[in-house]
Structure formats: C-alpha cells, structure tokens
Amino acid sequence: MRxxxxxxxxxxxxxxxxxxxxxxxxxxxxxxxxxVFLGLFLLLPLIAVFFExxxxxxxxxxAAFADHDALAAIRLTLLVAAIAVPLNxxxxxxxAWTIAxxxxxxxxxxxxxxxxxxxxxxxxxGLVYVLLFSTHSALGPWLKxxxxxxxxxVPGIVLATVFVTFPFVARExxxxxxxxxxxDEEAALSLGANGWQTFWHVTLPNIKWxxxxxxxxxxxxxxxxxxxxxxxxGHIRGLTNTxxxxxxxxxxxxxxxxxxxxxxxxxxxxxxxxxxxxxxxxRYGAELAANGGH
Amino acid sequence: MKHSRIxxxxxxxxxxxxxxxxxxxxxxxxTTLLNVSYDPTRELYKDYNAAFAAKxxxxxxxxxxxxxxxxxxxxxxxxxxxxxDADVVTLALESDISAIAKATKKINPDWxxxxxxxxxxxxxxxxxxxxxxxxxxxxxWGDLIKDGVEVITPNPKTSGGxxxxxxxxxxxxxxxxxxxxxxxxxxxxxxxxHVPVLDSGARGSTTTFAQRELGDVLLAWENEAYLxxxxxxxxxxxxVVPPQSILAEPPVAVVDGNVDAKGTRKVAEAYLQYLYxxxxxxxxxxxxxxxxxxxxxxxxxxxxxxxxxxxTIDDPIFGGWAKAQPYHFGDGGTFDQIYKPKK
Numbered sequence: 001m002r003x004x005x006x007x008x009x010x011x012x013x014x015x016x017x018x019x020x021x022x023x024x025x026x027x028x029x030x031x032x033x034x035x036v037f038l039g040l041f042l043l044l045p046l047i048a049v050f051f052e053x054x055x056x057x058x059x060x061x062x063a064a065f066a067d068h069d070a071l072a073a074i075r076l077t078l079l080v081a082a083i084a085v086p087l088n089x090x091x092x093x094x095x096a097w098t099i100a101x102x103x104x105x106x107x108x109x110x111x112x113x114x115x116x117x118x119x120x121x122x123x124x125x126g127l128v129y130v131l132l133f134s135t136h137s138a139l140g141p142w143l144k145x146x147x148x149x150x151x152x153x154v155p156g157i158v159l160a161t162v163f164v165t166f167p168f169v170a171r172e173x174x175x176x177x178x179x180x181x182x183x184d185e186e187a188a189l190s191l192g193a194n195g196w197q198t199f200w201h202v203t204l205p206n207i208k209w210x211x212x213x214x215x216x217x218x219x220x221x222x223x224x225x226x227x228x229x230x231x232x233x234g235h236i237r238g239l240t241n242t243x244x245x246x247x248x249x250x251x252x253x254x255x256x257x258x259x260x261x262x263x264x265x266x267x268x269x270x271x272x273x274x275x276x277x278x279x280x281x282x283r284y285g286a287e288l289a290a291n292g293g294h
Numbered sequence: 295m296k297h298s299r300i301x302x303x304x305x306x307x308x309x310x311x312x313x314x315x316x317x318x319x320x321x322x323x324x325t326t327l328l329n330v331s332y333d334p335t336r337e338l339y340k341d342y343n344a345a346f347a348a349k350x351x352x353x354x355x356x357x358x359x360x361x362x363x364x365x366x367x368x369x370x371x372x373x374x375x376x377x378x379d380a381d382v383v384t385l386a387l388e389s390d391i392s393a394i395a396k397a398t399k400k401i402n403p404d405w406x407x408x409x410x411x412x413x414x415x416x417x418x419x420x421x422x423x424x425x426x427x428x429x430x431x432x433x434x435w436g437d438l439i440k441d442g443v444e445v446i447t448p449n450p451k452t453s454g455g456x457x458x459x460x461x462x463x464x465x466x467x468x469x470x471x472x473x474x475x476x477x478x479x480x481x482x483x484x485x486x487x488h489v490p491v492l493d494s495g496a497r498g499s500t501t502t503f504a505q506r507e508l509g510d511v512l513l514a515w516e517n518e519a520y521l522x523x524x525x526x527x528x529x530x531x532x533x534v535v536p537p538q539s540i541l542a543e544p545p546v547a548v549v550d551g552n553v554d555a556k557g558t559r560k561v562a563e564a565y566l567q568y569l570y571x572x573x574x575x576x577x578x579x580x581x582x583x584x585x586x587x588x589x590x591x592x593x594x595x596x597x598x599x600x601x602x603x604x605x606t607i608d609d610p611i612f613g614g615w616a617k618a619q620p621y622h623f624g625d626g627g628t629f630d631q632i633y634k635p636k637k
Contacts, residue, residue: 134376135398144377152378234378235363236328249364252497253336254525 049267053260064250064261072238073246074265076154080242081222084161088218092169093211097203099170100177101185111174117166125163126231129156152234157242160228165218172214173207180206212280216273223269326359327561330380332367332544333497334518338581339384345577346568350561358561366495367454374398374549381553381562384546386454388412389615391547400551414543415569416583419604420462422534423503423512423519430510434536435466438511439484446509447489448499450622450629455496457623459513461612462540464622465605469538473611483632504531515542516599517582541604 022030054061064070098104099111117125133140133151143150150156184206188198204211226244233240241249243266250259331339343360350358363370363378367386374380375397385391388406395401406413424432430443438445448456463485464478471477490508493499496518503512504526514522516533523531546566553559568574575585579595588596605611612618622628 130376136376140377149379151376152373234373235365236361237363239361252333254521 049264053264056257060257061261064258069238073241073243077223077243080161083158084222085219088169095170096173096177101182114167114170117164122227126160126228129232156232157229160232161222164225164228165222168218169214172210176210327381328361329382330363330370331384332386333364336364342577380549381558386544388545400549401547405547411586413545416578418515418542419539421516421519423514424532428532432511444490444509445488446499446503447513449492452494468611479632486633520582535600538603541606
C-alpha cells in the first residue's frame with residue numbers, strides 16, 4: 001500500500017513532526033522485535049535448510065538430484081502445479097467476478113464455500129477423496145471397471161491439490177474487485193464495448209496485480225502441499241511421490257543431505273517466485289501505484 | 295493481441311501437462327509389479343528388486359518394472375483396502391495382511407500356508423543399541439532398570455515396533471519371575487519409569503537416541519540398530535544382543551484379487567518365492583534381517599546375527615496377536631495399568 005498521506009497543517013511550519021508519536025526508543029524496540037522475530041522464525045530455518053543440504057559438499061548435494069525417485073518427484077510436483085494452477089486461475093477469476101460484480105441470492109453462502117478449503121484440515125481434504133473414490137465407495141468400482149485410476153494415482157493427487165489451492169486466486173481478487181466497483185465496466189459497456197472486450201481491456205488490467213499475487217500463492221501451495229497429497233498418494237516410489245513427500249521419506253531414511261537438498265529446491269522455487277514478484281513490482285511500480293493494487 | 299497470447303500459453307501448458315501425463319501412463323503400461331511394504335524394508339527391497347528383475351529377464355526375456363510403496367504397516371494395509379493396486383504385500387504384522395484379507399476378500403484366507411515358515415521369508419528381533427563401549431554395562435533386560443539407566447523406546451499405543459519391545463521385555467520378566475504377573479508388571483512399570491521420552495514411532499526414537507543423544511540404550515529392531523550405526527558412525531554405538539528376545543515374523547502375501555485382474559499372478563508368485571532362494575536369503579541377511587533358511591546363507595554373513603533364545607507371539611505367554619493386542623495394549627490393558635506419565 002502506497003497511499004499518499006494527506007499533509008497535516010503543521011507540516012507547513014519549520015518543526016519536523018514524525019508520523020507517529022512513539023519515542024525513538026519505542027520505535028527501535030518495535031523494529032528490533034520484528035527483525036529478531038523474522039530472523040529466528042524465517043531466516044534461520046531457511047539458512048539451516050541450505051546448511052544441512054550442503055553439509056557433505058556440493059557433490060553430495062547434486063547427487064541427490066541424480067536419483068531417479070527424486071527426479072520423478074520433481075517432475076510430478078511440476079506437473080501437478082501445471083494443472084492445478086491454471087484451473088484455479090480460471091475458476092478464481094470467474095468466482096471473483098460473479099461475487100464482486102453481481103447481486104444474487106446465496107452470495108454469502110458461495111463466498112463461505114470458497115473459503116472451505118482454508119478452514120478444513122488438509123488431511124480431511126485428502127480423506128474426502130479417499131471416501132469418494134475408494135473401492136468401497138459408490139463411484140470407485142465403476143471407475144475401476146472403466147480402467148480409470150484416480151485414487152493412489154496422479155489424478156487423485158491433482159484433485160486434492162486443486163481442492164486445497166482453490167481459494168487463493170478468488171480470495172485475492174474478491175476484495176480488490178469489490179473495492180474497484182463496476183463503474184469502469186459500465187463506462188466501457190456504455191461506450192459500446194462487448195462483454196469480452198470489457199473483460200480483456202478494462203477488468204483484467206485492473207486486477208492483474210492481484211491476480212498475479214493470487215497465482216503465485218496458489219502455485220507455492222500447490223507445490224508445497226503435504227497433508228492432502230500424502231493421504232491420496234499411495235506413496236509409490238518414483239510414481240506418486242511429490243517433492244514434499246519425497247523430503248519426508250528421505251529424512252526418515254536418515255538420508256539427511258538428500259532430504260534437505262530436495263527441501264532446498266522447494267525453498268528455492270519459493271524464493272524465485274518472490275524475486276519474480278519483486279522484480280515485476282519494481283518494473284511496473286508506477287503503474288501499480290496508480291492502480292492502487294498490491 | 296493479449297487475448298490470443300494468453301490462451302496460447304494456456305494451451306501450451308495444458309499440452310505439456312497432457313504429454314507428461316501420457317509418458318507417466320506409458321511407464322505404467324509395461325509389465326509392472328507393485329510391492330506395498332512397510333518403512334524399514336526400503337533398502338532391502340531396493341536390492342532385492344534389482345536382483346529379481348535381472349533373474350526374471352534372464353528366465354523369461356521380459357523386462358520387469360518393480361514399484362514399491364513404503365509407510366507405516368497399518369497405514370499401508372489401509373491403503374490396499376481402499377484400493378491401492380498392490381500385486382504383493384510385504385508388511386510388518388500378520389494382523390495387517392489378515393485385515394486386508396478380511397475387508398476385501400482379495401487375499402485367500404489361507405495365505406499364511408502358501409509359503410514356508412508361515413509366509414515369513416525373513417524374521418527380526420529386538421536388540422539393544424548402546425553408546426560406544428557400553429559405559430552402563432547393559433547386557434540383559436534386567437540391566438535396563440538399574441539406577442541411572444535411561445531407556446529409549448516408542449509408545450506402544452501408537453508404534454508397532456514398541457509393542458514388540460514391550461512384549462520382549464514381558465517375555466524375559468515372565469521367565470525371570472516364574473510367570474508371577476504382579477512381579478512382571480512391577481518390572482515393566484519400573485522399566486517405563488526409566489524412559490525419558492515416548493516417541494510415537496520407531497524412527498522417532500532412533501532419532502532421539504542417535505541424533506539428539508538422549509538415553510543410554512535404545513530398544514530397536516536388529517536391522518534398525520545396524521542401519522543407525524551405519525548411518526551415524528559405527529564408532530558411536532555398540533549393538534548388544536541380549537540372551538533372550540522376541541521373534542518377529544514380517545509376512546508376505548500375493549493379493550490374489552489384484553493379480554488376477556491384472557494378469558500378473560505368475561510373476562507375483564515368482565517374486566515372493568524367490569525371497570526363499572539363496573540369493574533372496576542372502577540379500578535379507580545383508581540388510582540384517584534373519585533369513586528363514588540360514589543354511590542357504592554364508593556363515594560370514596550370519597556371524598553378525600548371533601543365536602539367541604527367541605520367544606514367538608504364538609507362545610502360550612501371549613497366545614497370538616489376537617489375544618495379546620487387547621490384553622496388553624487395549625484400553626485398560628497392562629500398559630495402561632503400569633504406565634504413569636512422569637509429572
């Protein structure tokens with residue numbers, strides 16, 4: 001948020017007034033507490049991951065990625081994210097659009113429903129799919145007779161991931177779109193644009209930063225999800241283990257270096273996402289401030 | 295135009311996803327065999343799979359891909375019940391395979407008689423892992439309750455391995471006190487007073503002992519003890535084999551319903567049968583499982599697995615798992631009676 005604060009009348013005088021009334025010491029303490037907290041809870045663990053990963057040298061680190069099972073886990077994680085993120089991108093935009101721009105009965109209910117995956121434990125999310133598609137379910141035996149594998153196979157992992165990453169894009173867009181209102185769209189429509197033109201030239205440019213942020217969060221979670229995926233995976237090595245599951249397996253096998261090497265790759269993916277976001281913000285900062293986006 | 299560019303990249307992403315999806319399914323279409331196993335057998339089956347695939351190729355010319363899945367034994371049984379398409383199951387407990395047979399009817403009820411030695415190609419037992427030089431002089435179960443000795447074992451309520459530890463201690467005390475149950479309970483209660491942390495699983499306890507360096511002795515599977523000592527340095531630990539312990543027989547079975555549906559019965563049966571061959575038994579011994587047919591294994595390998603008196607779960611002291619489980623570990627069972635968490 002980079003809102004310009006309105007200048008207080010005293011600003012015209014020669015005496016400089018800080019924006020807040022706390023003393024210098026109080027501010028130092030507050031900033032210090034925040035930094036120590038960040039250092040202890042975010043930076044230190046991150047450093048520890050890389051420290052452990054490189055403890056036996058770079059050769060051992062890179063050897064961890066030559067392993068067939070680790071490569072398969074990386075491929076599967078990327079595949080799952082490549083399916084789940086676009087799906088939730090489309091869904092998120094549609095849902096946010098519906099909720100923010102229209103009035104209809106049951107809107108509050110729909111909004112709550114979108115939040116469901118946030119409030120349900122991921123283990124439960126996974127178990128739901130086990131109940132739906134297991135051999136004792138109504139659907140399971142029929143799917144099996146058609147030769148369709150869902151549970152303990154890639155489709156189940158994709159479904160569970162889509163479920164847990166469902167709210168990210170929509171949740172990011174709904175407040176933004178509600179704040180922006182419908183005046184821009186109304187103007188476009190009254191000037192003769194059709195629905196699609198309005199969306200591509202008016203709505204999308206307005207929401208693109210929120211959308212990008214939502215997609216980044218969605219992607220991070222899709223690649224990092226453990227609980228729900230663990231329940232539906234079946235843990236077949238080199239086939240249905242994603243990166244987070246592979247990290248756990250390697251760690252439990254006392255293969256600490258490989259476990260932290262794969263973990264460091266996950267952390268790196270997160271860092272790359274953050275750097276990308278920051279770069280985009282720097283590049284388009286002016287435009288961003290003008291749009292009042294994040 | 296923005297519109298077409300976005301839809302183009304979306305189409306490209308979907309296309310990429312479909313292609314990699316198909317390549318995954320293609321890998322699945324070869325002759326594959328899925329072995330659903332439990333946690334500590336990973337290294338064992340990694341070697342065994344390579345050996346069997348080579349033998350199968352030599353015998354039949356077929357290229358065989360063997361997949362494995364590892365997890366807690368009970369959880370793995372649950373997955374097979376829920377539809378995990380296992381050709382064979384190689385689990386920790388007889389009751390886990392029986393649970394699959396009962397719930398799905400996919401395994402014949404007489405599965406235990408299908409292979410020699412109750413369908414257990416290898417066995418294991420509980421031993422003591424102590425700090426180098428055994429500074430507390432721990433040699434037998436009675437030494438565990440000496441003053442100042444701290445014992446590391448997981449919680450029998452949640453861990454299968456911990457139940458074996460518990461029953462091994464029980465069996466020793468039963469011999470020591472001539473079957474006087476009050477005295478046995480005293481001993482077990484005393485033993486658990488010497489446990490500073492009850493982890494929820496066997497690997498957790500190993501980590502507590504080896505990495506966090508808590509306790510003087512870890513009650514562990516023989517193969518886990520060797521694995522930990524290999525992993526953390528043989529100069530840090532000694533393995534003490536007590537004069538008496540318990541015999542665990544991790545069984546194997548073909549999942550008949552699945553192999554008949556997939557047409558893999560022949561290869562699945564050969565896979566389990568080969569565990570009893572000289573090569574299969576040698577691989578098991580190399581990973582510190584006790585071979586069921588020790589005469590097929592070189593004396594050199596057997597040296598690390600010394601003879602000791604082994605009590606089985608079917609011994610009259612316990613009367614089989616179906617009886618021992620509720621009696622000792624059910625609500626209000628002997629463990630609940632003797633265990634008082636430290637305040």
